[in-house]
Amino acid sequence: MKDNKVALTFVVQGTEVVIEANGNAPLRVAAQQALKQAGDYGRALADWEVKNESGNVLNIDQKVGDLALIDGALLYMTLTVGVNGMSPWVSQQI
Amino acid sequence: MSMTPRGAVPQVVDLYVSTNKFREQLEQYGMRTADYARRGWWILEANYPTVFAVFAAPQLTPPAVVCGVLIDFTNYDLDPPSVTLVNPFTKEPYRKRNLPIVMHRAQSVAMPAPEGAPVGLQLQFMEAVQLMQAHQPDDVPFLCIPGVREYHQHPAHTGDHWLLHRGGGEGTLFHILNTIYTYGVQPLNGYNVAVALKGFSQNEPPE
Numbered sequence: 558m559k560d561n562k563v564a565l566t567f568v569v570q571g572t573e574v575v576i577e578a579n580g581n582a583p584l585r586v587a588a589q590q591a592l593k594q595a596g597d598y599g600r601a602l603a604d605w606e607v608k609n610e611s612g613n614v615l616n617i618d619q620k621v622g623d624l625a626l627i628d629g630a631l632l633y634m635t636l637t638v639g640v641n642g643m644s645p646w647v648s649q650q651i
Numbered sequence: 652m653s654m655t656p657r658g659a660v661p662q663v664v665d666l667y668v669s670t671n672k673f674r675e676q677l678e679q680y681g682m683r684t685a686d687y688a689r690r691g692w693w694i695l696e697a698n699y700p701t702v703f704a705v706f707a708a709p710q711l712t713p714p715a716v717v718c719g720v721l722i723d724f725t726n727y728d729l730d731p732p733s734v735t736l737v738n739p740f741t742k743e744p745y746r747k748r749n750l751p752i753v754m755h756r757a758q759s760v761a762m763p764a765p766e767g768a769p770v771g772l773q774l775q776f777m778e779a780v781q782l783m784q785a786h787q788p789d790d791v792p793f794l795c796i797p798g799v800r801e802y803h804q805h806p807a808h809t810g811d812h813w814l815l816h817r818g819g820g821e822g823t824l825f826h827i828l829n830t831i832y833t834y835g836v837q838p839l840n841g842y843n844v845a846v847a848l849k850g851f852s853q854n855e856p857p858e
Contacts, residue, residue, distance in 0.1 A: 566688075571679045571825030598820040612837055631686070635822045635829055638756060638782070638796050 563626055567607075569595035569634040575606060580622035588617050600636065609632045657733060657791065657801070662700075664726040673699045673724045676824040691717075691836060692828055704828060705739040706836045717836050718751050718762040722827055723800075731813045731822035733800040735791060736783070746752075746790045747785035752835040754782035754794075782834055796830060798822030 561580040564572060565587055574594040578587035588607050592598070607615045610631050615624055626632075662669070677697050680687070691707035691714075700720045708715045719739035722732045736745045736752075745751070762774040785792035793801030798821025802815040813822070820826060 569684060570820045570823055573682060577702070598818065602821055612833075633829075635833075636826060636832070638830055 561622070563621060563628045563630070565621070565626060566629065567591035567595070567634050568631065568633045570595065570598070570636065578621045578626070581620055582589065583618050584615060584621055584624060584626075585617040587621065588634060591629075595634075598636075604636055605634050606637055656851065657735065657836065660723070660725045660733075662725060662730045669727045669837065670699045672727050676724070676727075677702070680824055687828075688800055690832060692832065699729070702824060703737075706832060710837075711839060711841065715839075715842075717839070718745070718831075720828070720831060722824065723795055728817055731798050731800045731803060731817075732824075732827060734794045736794075744791045746789050747783070748788035750783060750792065752839075752847055754831070754834040755779040756782055756834055782830070783785045794827070794830070796821070 563580060565576050565578050565590070567576060569591055570571050574591050576587045576590050576594070578584070584607060585602060586604070591604055592600075592602065592605065602617070607617055609615060610633075615632070627649045674677045677694075679851040680694065681687040682714065689709070691709045694702060694775050695705055696703040700723050702724070703719060704722070705719045706717045708717050719737045719742060721735045721737050721744075723735075724732050736750065737743060738745065756779070758778050758780050760776050760778045762776055763772055764772045765793065782795055793799065793805070795805075797803070797811060797816045798804050798813075800813075802808055802812065816822060
């Protein structure tokens with residue numbers, strides 16, 4: 558790690574890009590760069606989820622350093638699923 | 652003309668175009684095969700226009716082979732792929748009634764506040780939306796998300812044309828496999844075991 562920077566490997570819809578991210582910047586900055594480098598799908602960042610290797614969704618407003626992302630960390634960026642299906646039951650009340 | 656589990660589909664797009672785009676999808680997948688294998692994704696066959704993949708659940712002990720999927724890329728990407736969940740051993744399409752996995756997506760829904768409730772009160776419910784849809788239990792269900800041929804061909808979705816999504820990341824091999832994995836396989840965390848009592852066991856009969 559140089560100057561608080563880490564190289565993050567993003568897999569954007571299956572396309573791999575490596576972004577040098579600033580540990581003090583929110584993850585959304587690196588995610589936006591990854592999206593652009595992967596080909597810019599014409600979708601807003603809000604349409605995407607960033608997950609770690611375990612499948613946990615990361616809060617992109619948190620700083621890279623606070624998320625404990627180390628050099629070489631693998632992150633998946635996937636589109637959130639849009640659905641027009643039926644809604645058969647209400648499972649849980651907030 | 653290609654035969655899919657849902658019937659014959661004529662090839663109308665230049666075969667060169669569709670086969671090249673099909674190969675691109677596979678090449679992109681091939682760049683991270685090891686990662687996908689760790690998730691339990693196995694592509695067993697890939698000959699245009701069909702990809703046959705099987706999902707395992709490595710997080711279970713013992714691990715399980717969960718289901719298979721046939722993805723048909725005929726006329727890709729003028730048309731999106733067709734997706735059918737199948738028996739991983741026989742490739743027989745599952746019916747709604749015998750799907751081995753439930754694919755639910757939690758979705759928050761705002762509800763109107765009851766009469767007399769304080770001003771500004773908002774109620775929200777978490778609703779489980781089924782991603783595999785069928786009209787009857789014996790129908791072959793379809794994956795109800797944009798980027799899937801059956802979704803865009805359904806009369807309820809005529810206002811959401813595939814060409815509005817094409818090139819936007821949906822309808823790709825990765826997106827389809829990842830959706831089935833995220834909502835159907837990754838949530839599995841154990842086996843449901845039922846114990847049934849059937850009469851008594853007994854020792855050797857006395858002489």
